Amino acid sequence: MEKDLNLAVLIDGDNIPSRYVKEMLEEIAKYGNPSIKRIYGDWTKPSLVKWKDVLLKNAITPVQQYGYTTGKNATDSAMIIDAMDILYSGKVNGFSLVSSDSDFTRLAIRLREAGMTVFGIGERKTPDPFIVSCDKFIYLEILHKSTTDEFQTIKKAKIDPVDKITQQVIHLILATISDLEDEDGWAFLGEVGALLQKKQPNFDARNFGFRKLTPLVKSINQIQIETRKNPKGNGNLIYVKSLV
Template sequence: MEEITESLSNEKMQFAVLIDADNISSKYAVTIFEELEKYGMTSYRRIYGNWSKGNGWSEGILLEYSIMPVQQFSYTSGKNATDMAMVIDAMDILYKNRVQGFCLVTSDSDFTRLAMRLREENMFVLGMGESKTPLALTRACNKFIHLNLVAEQNMEEKQSKTSEEIDMLDAVSAEEQNVTSIAEVRQVILALINENGGRQVDLARMGNRLNDKFTDFDVRNYGYSKLSTMIDQEMPDLHMRKISNQYYVERRSTLTKEELEKEICRMIEKNGGMVENLASLNDELHKKYKQLDFKQFGYSRISSFLRSLSSVSVHENEVSLKGGVPRRG
């Protein structure tokens, strides 16, 4: 997400923000506009609803965020006048050619066609709603943000939950969630590694692929602030490797310590029972096992790993076989 938001904000994209007050709680006001700052600037800020019924969006909140309220009475039972007003205003704004993007703040799937129509006009459509939002709407947007999950993550990071906020999070946890699953994320990561011939893939490229594939992808949906941490914690079959301040993702080796010990003994025996340079042994092992990482066995260096083996002896930079060589498989 960082790459996308950085490029958008550099272009100073102008947005029209249209909020469905009948469908979105005022408790998300701060989250809505904090997230918007990452994508660009707002030329229009409008909120639609029947203010005679009361919806939680107080005058104080509207003034604080400079949101213009649009009164919409329910003229006919069973018809959503707010939906119609938002659609009409969206099309009016579109044809004025003053914005490059729209932010539709709603969890109502009735706005799916509007999102699709705006994208047909080359508008960037940023959707915001709760995690119960139907997939049809989330996928119709260029990017969709689950407000309840982002708000929860932000509050955890700030470590300043009030009793009211805690009640809000408890209610959120019981709601239906239509969020891209971690299993789906993992499948995309594995597919990209396979496309790369089974070799490691840099994390930035991985993040771009996930954002392209899933419009609602955001590591905060799963309680994390970094993609690297999420992969490390949620995907035990994947391994994060850091090379020159750059992170890479690869499949974790299924090689056991016993199998590796047998191969080391075979290499030493083939070399006459001794290898005079640890580095050469390390190179040979990595040629055979592309994903080898001694950290998976609890060691940071090959020398420490070798000293833990009962079948080899390490003296300075030399490695030799002890009397008992493990039986080869």
């Protein structure tokens, strides 16, 4: 994915906890320049008070949206309308939709149909339809640096903060290597990672407790790894081969 993308970051304030904002913006900066940053919500609600403390520090523009009708989410509507206005303005070539709400599924699909790169960011509870409608989906939980109190809560509740590498995950990686392998069975790991992302937008080595894809692959016995000198420059290239 291009790193010089101009991104519109649109945050569903009713749906995302404010404690994630710092790590979330740091993550977004890896993929492009967040030239537009807006957060939507009814700022008369006490539940959004914590957000007010971080908006100025992070140059996020709050957009007031009153709930006109009981049972309807006016915040979602305002965010969708703004997204379409930004799309037609021609000022960005990518969007970061920050929400765990499946109501933004159609928006993500429409933006991608218009040639936009769409990054989704939300909690693990995010429904699959929204996840797969994005080019890449990132879980907030893997970005947030837990405090000691939060770690103790996780430990007491016996909740594993990372996913286990299941046979299904291993099969996905092996199948992807097979899709890209040359006549000798080798595939460039960079291309494997890119294809994994296309197949499963929420695939991320950090979900399994690894910082990068390389150490994740090294932990799988069915995969052989070979380091080769880069013929076009400095550094090395990692190639992988299925042993199954």
